[in-house]
Amino acid sequence: MQFFLNQRLGILLPHSNKKWSDYPVTEQEQILERWERIRGSIPDRIQALEKEINILQSRLEEEEEFLFSCRINEEISEIASIINDLWIWFRTSPSIENPSFPPFD
Template sequence: MYFQMNDRLGISVPYLMKEWADYSIQEQEHIIHQWEQIRGSIPDRIQSLEAEINERQAMLEREENFRRSCRLNEEIGELASIINDLWLWFRTTPSVEKEHIC
């Protein structure tokens, strides 16, 4: 309900229909709990992508076809970009906003 699968990243990311402050404290706590579970999986996802990069780099070292070498470089660049985006999401840590009493 609050998250949507991002196929490129391989994780669910927040998909909030309203401003964070407009959610009740209970909803915020629930969302944060769900996010912490997703967030906890990010290092494993990064490790998997790093292994894919290492495989492609090994293939690149042996590749003699120029076009295939270019394609491998593109794939490595895309995987590195995904890792960068995952680190940004990993550093995202929302907090519960206190209700204002007027």
């Protein structure tokens, strides 16, 4: 099992070419422990992104040029999409008996 940094989300995501059941139980436990540490960092990442959105919204309120307003809105939309994806990963809470994210990508 490997964890790779997802540049868009800013967190490590699991990746495997093996089935969950092919891992020994001790390794499954280690994988789940690592995932829980990563998962625990997701709310902080979301909070940082929400601050970025707030800054962009403040800029948007002051922006008078339509094209710049559109760009700011696009940035806000992209960050909101990232936050949505992070919440999906945060709700991914696998267990040894019921892994919910194989094949981990």
